Every structure is written in structure tokens, then in C-alpha cells.
Amino acid sequence: MSTDFQRNRDNFCYRHPDRQSFVLCQRCLRTICPECQTPAAVGVICPECLRDQQKSQSPAQRKAERRWSRPRAVSASSGQPIVTYAIIGLTAFVYLLTLIPGGFGDSVQQTLLYWAPLMYPDVTGRFEPWRLLTGALVHAGIWHVGLNMLALWMIGRSLEPLLGRWRFLTLYVLSAIGGSVAVTLLSFTTPVVGASGAIFGLFGALLVIGRHIGANIAGIALVLGINLVIGFIPGFNVSWQAHVGGLLVGLLVAFIFTRTRAVRQRGLQIGLLVAVGAGLVALLFVPVVFPGLVLA
Ligand SMILES: [Zn+2]
Ligand SMILES: [Zn+2]
Structure with missing residues (x-):
């Protein structure tokens, strides 16, 4: 069980291979630990997907995002229970x-x-x-x-x-x-x-x-x-x-x-x-x- 468990990449954050987690990025579906989660419209997304998403936005979208979602970005840790x-x-x-x-x-x-x-x-x-x-x-x-x-x-x-x-x-x-x-x-x-x-x-x-x-x-x-x-x-x-x-x-x-x-x-x-x-x-x-x- 234990070695099986350690070998299975699904069980661990893909950015922090020593951290166990059950939560998946809603965009790329890889496992991410609480620290790597950012709340999205549905579920949470990982830092890489967050970056991709911001890159694909037009300047106007980005400006609106900055204006409206600042409190959300600050409380980015969805680690809040x-x-x-x-x-x-x-x-x-x-x-x-x-x-x-x-x-x-x-x-x-x-x-x-x-x-x-x-x-x-x-x-x-x-x-x-x-x-x-x-x-x-x-x-x-x-x-x-x-x-x-x-x-x-x-x-x-x-x-x-x-x-x-x-x-x-x-x-x-x-x-x-x-x-x-x-x-x-x-x-x-x-x-x-x-x-x-x-x-x-x-x-x-x-x-x-x-x-x-x-x-x-x-x-x-x-x-x-x-x-x-x-x-x-x-x-x-x-x-x-x-x-x-x-x-x-x-x-x-x-x-x-x-x-x-x-x-x-x-x-x-x-x-x-x-x-x-x-x-x-x-x-x-x-x-x-x-x-x-x-x-x-
Ligand atoms: Zn992702
Ligand atoms: Zn992580």
C-alpha cells in the first residue's frame, strides 16, 4: 500500500511532490495542494493554468479583472476551511x-x-x-x-x-x-x-x-x-x-x-x-x- 501510494502521482501535488492532496485543477485536472489552489468560476485552478488564463485575456479583460477581482485574488488561498x-x-x-x-x-x-x-x-x-x-x-x-x-x-x-x-x-x-x-x-x-x-x-x-x-x-x-x-x-x-x-x-x-x-x-x-x-x-x-x- 505504502509504496504503491508513493508511486502514484495522482496522490500528490504536481508542483510539490511531497504533499498529498485530493483536489484537482479544474482546467488541467492535475492534483494540487491547498497552497497551489486559486478559486475559479467552478472549483479551483493551479498556478500554471491561472497564468495561461491571464495571458489569453485581452488588455480590457485584464483591466476589468484587476478592477473587480482584487479581493478574490488576495484571498487566493482557497485553503480556508x-x-x-x-x-x-x-x-x-x-x-x-x-x-x-x-x-x-x-x-x-x-x-x-x-x-x-x-x-x-x-x-x-x-x-x-x-x-x-x-x-x-x-x-x-x-x-x-x-x-x-x-x-x-x-x-x-x-x-x-x-x-x-x-x-x-x-x-x-x-x-x-x-x-x-x-x-x-x-x-x-x-x-x-x-x-x-x-x-x-x-x-x-x-x-x-x-x-x-x-x-x-x-x-x-x-x-x-x-x-x-x-x-x-x-x-x-x-x-x-x-x-x-x-x-x-x-x-x-x-x-x-x-x-x-x-x-x-x-x-x-x-x-x-x-x-x-x-x-x-x-x-x-x-x-x-x-x-x-x-x-x-
Ligand atoms: Zn491546471
Ligand atoms: Zn502544491
Whole structure:
């Protein structure tokens, strides 16, 4: 695996052969690292293509470009982890909503948290599938949301620029759903909250990918460990099932990313990711087919 990996040029920036990346220049389709990316109309382009593009413009076009796109050129590093910041912002916003007194905060919490029986109309008479994902937006307290968002920030900072925005978002969403599915299979009647499943998915992906990028895995493991330990304080329900589910999905999704990096494999990559999502939904039928297994 390792020598195969090193030999495959698709895995590394063509200008920095020691830097791993999953992001391709949208014009020449070669792999480029975060430092070599400039945002284009669609996706990002590499420095050579940027130069070619500027050369082929008429003087008038170039003048307009200079006039209108200066802020964009300055913030040329698309290395900004926009999706990471957006998820942190949304999660913090939802947490603040749940603090509103007078019943409103509680009802936000009750509407978004994950509780497996609500996936089965036969059991509860209600079907509320959004909870598979929105459970990751609500938290049990300030330590819970704080540590989860710290871990998300630490991992997202190095993982998102490397994967690109859509792959990173897909990884987060599938891992969050994976955590909920694992709770469904292993702890059916426990209501759960928190982004921990999704975070463990990111961590799993980092274990698959990060060996080659030199991310601070020890520091991230420490934050996740503190989160786990604090979770065992009486009164809080730590859901190891969600952690395991998220971790497994993260490992699987990252493995798909590493094996389908070339341009010609893009369709295959999307197909496999859809298959992971479909597989997670299919697992929700296990309690229907084998009720004794889960509800016992
Ligand atoms: Zn290029
Ligand atoms: Zn580079």
C-alpha cells in the first residue's frame, strides 16, 4: 500500500511532490495542494493554468479583472476551511437556541435530537427521519458543544483543504448518519445528542489519510479523549455507539477517497458514496426484519 501510494502521482501535488492532496485543477485536472489552489468560476485552478488564463485575456479583460477581482485574488488561498466554519457556526447557533428559556429551547432540543423509535411509524406512529442528521446539531451542555467544536476545528483545518469542500461535507454528513444508525442497532431506546459521531468519522478519515499529511493526530486524540472522559460524569449519557458508528463510516469513506482519486474515477467515487448512504439507510431495516435482535 505504502509504496504503491508513493508511486502514484495522482496522490500528490504536481508542483510539490511531497504533499498529498485530493483536489484537482479544474482546467488541467492535475492534483494540487491547498497552497497551489486559486478559486475559479467552478472549483479551483493551479498556478500554471491561472497564468495561461491571464495571458489569453485581452488588455480590457485584464483591466476589468484587476478592477473587480482584487479581493478574490488576495484571498487566493482557497485553503480556508469554509465548510468547517459553517458547521461550527450552525452548531453554535442551534446550541444558543436550545438555551432560550420558557420552553422554546427545550422544544428545539426535542425536535432535533436523535431517538431511534421515531424512525419507525409502526412503533411510535411518527416518522421523523431528519433526526438522523440533526442529532449532530444539539448538545448536552457547554463542555459538550465546546469540545466537539474544538475537535472539529482542529481536524477540519487540515482535512478540509486537503479533501475539498464537498468531499469534506459528505464525510461529515455520512459519519453523523452512521453514528445515528449505530445507536439504532445497539441502543435502540436511548435518545442521543451531539456531533461526536460525525467528529469520530473525521478522526477515522484522518487515520486513513493523515499518516501522509503530518496532521497533529496526538493533539486531536487528546481532545476526543477528554470529551469521552467528561462524558462519563454521572448525569450525562455518553453514546459510545455513535462514536463507533461514526468512526467506521469515516474509515470507509476515507478509504473510498484514497482509492478513487483520479479524474476518470470521479463517477465511481460518487457512486460509492451514494452506496454508503444507501447502505446506512438499509441498516435501518434491520430492526424491522429482526425485531428480537434490537429490541430484546
Ligand atoms: Zn491546471
Ligand atoms: Zn502544491
